[in-house]
Amino acid sequence: MKLRLIxxxxxxxxxxxxxxxxxxxxxEIPAYLLPAPSRVWSAAVDIAAVLPRHIxxxxxxxxxxxxxxxxxxxxxxVGLSINKTVSEALYPLLVFANxxxxxxxxPIIVVMFGTGLxxxxxxxxxxxxxxxxxATATGILDTPREYLDLSKSTGASFGTELLxxxxxxxxxxIFSGLKIxxxxxxxxAVVGEFITSQKGLGFLIVSATTNFDLAQxxxxxxxxxxxxxxxxxIVQQVQKIWLxxxxxxxxxx
Amino acid sequence: MTVGGNQAHVVxxxxxxxxxxxxxxxxxxxxxxxxxxxxGEFVLLLGPSGCGKSTLLRLIxxxxxxxxxxxxxxxxxxxxxxxxxxxxxxxxxLLPWLSIFENVVYPARVRSRRLAQEKRDxxxxxxxxxxxxxxxxxxxSSLSGGMQQRAAIxxxxxxxxxxxxxxxxFSALDAMTREELQFELLxxxxxxGKTIVFVTHSIxxxxxxxxxxxxxxxxxxxxxxxxxxxMPYPRTLDTLRLDRARQLDNRIRExxxxxxxxxx
Numbered sequence: 289m290k291l292r293l294i295x296x297x298x299x300x301x302x303x304x305x306x307x308x309x310x311x312x313x314x315x316e317i318p319a320y321l322l323p324a325p326s327r328v329w330s331a332a333v334d335i336a337a338v339l340p341r342h343i344x345x346x347x348x349x350x351x352x353x354x355x356x357x358x359x360x361x362x363x364x365x366v367g368l369s370i371n372k373t374v375s376e377a378l379y380p381l382l383v384f385a386n387x388x389x390x391x392x393x394x395p396i397i398v399v400m401f402g403t404g405l406x407x408x409x410x411x412x413x414x415x416x417x418x419x420x421x422x423a424t425a426t427g428i429l430d431t432p433r434e435y436l437d438l439s440k441s442t443g444a445s446f447g448t449e450l451l452x453x454x455x456x457x458x459x460x461x462i463f464s465g466l467k468i469x470x471x472x473x474x475x476x477a478v479v480g481e482f483i484t485s486q487k488g489l490g491f492l493i494v495s496a497t498t499n500f501d502l503a504q505x506x507x508x509x510x511x512x513x514x515x516x517x518x519x520x521x522i523v524q525q526v527q528k529i530w531l532x533x534x535x536x537x538x539x540x541x
Numbered sequence: 542m543t544v545g546g547n548q549a550h551v552v553x554x555x556x557x558x559x560x561x562x563x564x565x566x567x568x569x570x571x572x573x574x575x576x577x578x579x580x581g582e583f584v585l586l587l588g589p590s591g592c593g594k595s596t597l598l599r600l601i602x603x604x605x606x607x608x609x610x611x612x613x614x615x616x617x618x619x620x621x622x623x624x625x626x627x628x629x630x631x632x633x634x635l636l637p638w639l640s641i642f643e644n645v646v647y648p649a650r651v652r653s654r655r656l657a658q659e660k661r662d663x664x665x666x667x668x669x670x671x672x673x674x675x676x677x678x679x680x681x682s683s684l685s686g687g688m689q690q691r692a693a694i695x696x697x698x699x700x701x702x703x704x705x706x707x708x709x710x711f712s713a714l715d716a717m718t719r720e721e722l723q724f725e726l727l728x729x730x731x732x733x734g735k736t737i738v739f740v741t742h743s744i745x746x747x748x749x750x751x752x753x754x755x756x757x758x759x760x761x762x763x764x765x766x767x768x769x770x771x772m773p774y775p776r777t778l779d780t781l782r783l784d785r786a787r788q789l790d791n792r793i794r795e796x797x798x799x800x801x802x803x804x805x
Binding site for chain 2: 442
């Protein structure tokens with residue numbers, strides 16, 4: 289069963305690549321329109337030496353942007369869920385902020401914050417604060433009435449109830465938000481790099497396409513996708529280690 | 542052993558509970574409830590659904606406040622988190638992120654880290670008493686429903702409350718586990734002499750365990766009649782075959798279903 293789950297997608301990927309390869313050579317498609325997988329591979333080998341530098345740059349933006357979003361969104365989500373006034377005052381604005389297309393404001397942000405890391409952090413923050421915040425608030429509000437009865441019957445103070453019941457209950461929800469957030473962080477970082485950066489995978493894609501070097505651009509995109517998958521898996525593993533009970537509950541339903 | 546030292550423990554006087562429904566008149570869940578529960582009594586609240594028995598229990602537990610009237614325990618007015626009351630819910634309500642042991646200690650932990658530390662031995666003793674010492678470090682999800690409810694009973698006992706308040710605690714269990722736990726609870730009652738207030742809609746459960754049965758009726762929720770069981774403890778399976786048990790059973794059915802005693 290386990291082997292099947294690895295073999296089948298590998299086989300379909302191989303088939304897809306083979307069709308792509310054959311089609312490019314069969315229809316004589318020029319490389320500046322669609323490079324064959326083999327060409328993408330050799331382009332990847334060509335840039336292998338500089339790739340770590342760019343990956344590190346993007347990773348720095350992704351991780352610091354993600355950390356910043358988490359540090360802002362979780363307390364904000366808690367605040368929204370436990371205080372009606374805060375929620376009524378801020379929620380519409382946050383919904384609006386989330387509705388603003390980040391690509392559209394990115395140039396404005398660059399003017400305001402300059403071409404350094406700050407701009408890219410703000411862009412990343414704008415992309416990924418919302419799902420983390422909403423997941424946190426949803427988790428806290430989702431606390432079953434029986435748990436709240438329990439805390440009431442033990443005489444727990446509001447703070448104790450928040451820390452020992454509402455937050456732990458919300459933790460799996462928060463992790464769902466973090467899993468969405470980490471992949472959105474990658475998108476935010478790349479958008480930032482498109483506009484301002486001199487390094488990073490986003491920059492690499494832009495500079496490759498200006499030279500019509502699609503093979504290099506595609507190789508960079510694949511690297512980016514792999515990074516995204518690995519980061520997602522890391523968040524998933526952290527959840528598994530910290531909250532084993534939540535994984536069990538998920539797989540049972 | 543004798544039950545009820547004739548010393549009033551819980552006094553419910555002229556209590557009413559109304560819920561706002563958005564309609565002009567609020568929904569009257571309970572009206573004019575007067576009830577005195579003596580020290581060490583085992584009181585069952587029994588009645589059809591909608592009679593407000595769970596609502597009354599929540600008031601006694603301090604989870605909700607009455608609209609009118611007053612509830613006192615040994616002369617003190619009830620408040621939420623009253624440490625003289627231990628609560629068991631219909632569902633075990635164990636926190637899935639804590640081990641069984643940590644769940645049992647939870648009410649102490651809420652008060653202080655030190656109290657939680659002091660209650661470690663007590664928690665182990667309680668788990669031992671209900672046969673759960675071996676699974677103390679396991680998560681709740683690894684236990685059966687009956688074992689989880691046993692752990693919940695341990696949790697309600699951890700602060701040594703004077704009164705156990707139980708809201709249909711066995712209704713989610715299969716019949717055999719249920720019977721097992723009924724006798725276990727009877728043993729705990731006999732050993733500790735705690736006052737127990739217990740909601741059920743099972744007539745045999747009420748007759749088997751209680752020293753007093755409060756039969757309730759609907760619209761509005763009220764007490765139809767209070768019956769002294771008048772059967773000796775310890776109870777056994779034969780208790781239900783006593784003449785007195787049959788009388789009680791008949792009288793309760795009369796009160797709930799009317800003269801035809803619920804025969805189809």
